[in-house]
Amino acid sequence: MKEIRVRFAPSPTGALHIGGVRTALYNYLLARQHNGTMILRIEDTDQGRFVPGAEEYILQSLAWAGITIDEGVGVGGPHAPYRQSERKHLYQQYAQKLVADGNAYYAFDTEVEIAAMRKASPNAQYDTATRLQMKNSLTLSATEVEQKLAAGEKYVIRLQVPANQEVTLNDLIRGEVTFNSSQLDDKVLMKSDGMPTYHLANVVDDYLMKISHVIRGEEWLPSAPLHVLLYRFLGWENDMPQFAHLPLLLKPDGNGKLSKRAADQMGFPIFPLTWKDPATGEVAKGFKETGYLPEALINFLAFLGWNPGTEQEIFSMDELIKAFSMERINKAGAKFDIQKAQWYNQQYIKAASNEALADRLLNESGFMATLENAVKIVSIMKERVTFPQEIWEQGKFFFTAPTTFDQTVVSKKWNDEVEKTLAAFKEALTKEGTLNAISAKQILESVTASLNIGTGKIMQPLRVALTGNASGPDLMITMEILGKDEVIRRLGYALGAIQVNKS
């Protein structure tokens, strides 16, 4: 079998969209499964849309997601450079060959002239039907063309699409797809600024870089026959890569392509990392900063449009690599269900090591704790949260003594009897040595037994006194983490601050 060489080829026009991450992922999965090569090529042929920082952002995003690049921008390789702007000199010769062979031509039309042609009839485009009314090397004499070129007049090179030919491509996901060439327009291959368009550049580069599979979004399907024609005219049809057009990621509600606007409305991220638009200064929070674990996001993304055919839902990257297959990619677009993403994240948080989570707590929460305590806090909190930061948001009381107390519990359960019991508990604690979850429970039980009060009556008030909250993790372990002195201190404060219900 031919060596698998795939490429992810984004253009640096802004932050990498989550759909782009999935495209990169599928490419990566295929490459890794076959010991192939994953290539990153930057398609920056549109100088007008270049956004500073975008390329670096793409690199960082892929790295965060765990998608490693074997060859390309950032790592180099035998086909360098991998930035199309730096390959500019390569494309002209292929355009020239197409012109020489009668498969492309020079066109000198102005924007205004083209607009007028389009307006003239309903479905007009620059194609076999209209090209002879336009200003190009097909309608101008050879000397006129020479003169215009010599005079430095602006021109583009357009593909001369043959009339009425069936162009069929075998898409790995959709099977045979056939187009009639008469529907295709004479796409611009070389722009007037000397840069190639996407169509020429991607065909030339994929050929030169020996790409075996072009895996890209479905939005490219309509222009795929054009690319087939290009391979044919360039004499590369036998080396043409296999095409696979991926189903689109759709908005969660309604229809249409998932967009930043839709994501903003629904309140979830759409970029892997936080992105600050250099032009507007607008900041968009990323999946990473929202608290998504890269492994969870990848697992979720892999399942949007693909599934292993088994009932297993949790897959590590290595498992995905083993299980992945192009045949099992779906045809229909998939709505982006952020709730499922959250569920995945929750699963991965629960499975994450306490050490790793403790590390994040210590580094990101701004709270101080011993490593031992951090590990304990994380181990009881991680079962209860979806995102890492919720561990310290919901566990804030571990670090800061409460000054306000849950009013519902106070008004319903705080009374003289409770106060007496808590005071006795506090008293009993002072006589103890070290406090841990087991001894805390024993002391509490002996106090409640001696005062003849049900444990159930005291638990909620005790929790409120200690944490301010009506609910939370296991109270005995909470006390162990707080430590004896702190528990006594908080009890003392609560006893003084909370008003007894006089009734």
Next chain:
RNA sequence: GGUCCGUUCGUCUAGGGGUUAGGACACCAGAUUUUCAUUCUGGUAACACGGGUUCGAUUCCCGUACGGACUACCA
């Protein structure tokens, strides 16, 4: 408008000429838990429609409807 692609629970999907149409998320109920969350158990819920082909179609074929993508000197 034109071209192309698509259509199984609300969502992601499995399945495939004869099935109680399976799983997961979400939702609902119950159990467990000192609380909340977790966990466990159970439940509601789907083959877009119309023709064919067939003994039989959700599955194959053709239409229709609906949805989407594309329709730039953007990728």
